[in-house]
Amino acid sequence: MKFVQIIDFETERMDEMRELVEQAAQRAAGRTGGPTHRLVLQDRNTPNRYLVLIEFESYEDAMRNSNDPETTRMAQQLAALCTRPPSFTDCDVREMTELK
Numbered sequence: 001m002k003f004v005q006i007i008d009f010e011t012e013r014m015d016e017m018r019e020l021v022e023q024a025a026q027r028a029a030g031r032t033g034g035p036t037h038r039l040v041l042q043d044r045n046t047p048n049r050y051l052v053l054i055e056f057e058s059y060e061d062a063m064r065n066s067n068d069p070e071t072t073r074m075a076q077q078l079a080a081l082c083t084r085p086p087s088f089t090d091c092d093v094r095e096m097t098e099l100k
Helices: 014-028 059-067 069-080
Strands: 003-011 037-042 049-056 082-092
Touching: 003 059, 014 069, 049 059, 059 069, 059 082, 069 082
Parallel strands: none
Antiparallel strands: 003 049, 003 082, 037 049
8 A cells, every 4th residue: 555654844945955855866766665756845825834745655665764774864954954843644545546
């Protein structure tokens, strides 16, 4: 079953965060079991608030990724750029439908 983690955070340093994520993606290129999709959303009513949805093939893949020292290091670096601690919501995907 697919798994999605939702990360809710606020930052004034989104460009720096994007750079860290891009660097991590380059280091992880070719690695199996990592995220399959990422969707970044910006709150229109609170411009410094973002939601990131990260999809994995399974909960187990997500937990292996979460326990990876590289992921831990990146998460710490990203959290340091936030104006409040990020919150995490773990979700099992029950249904996914392409509408167009």
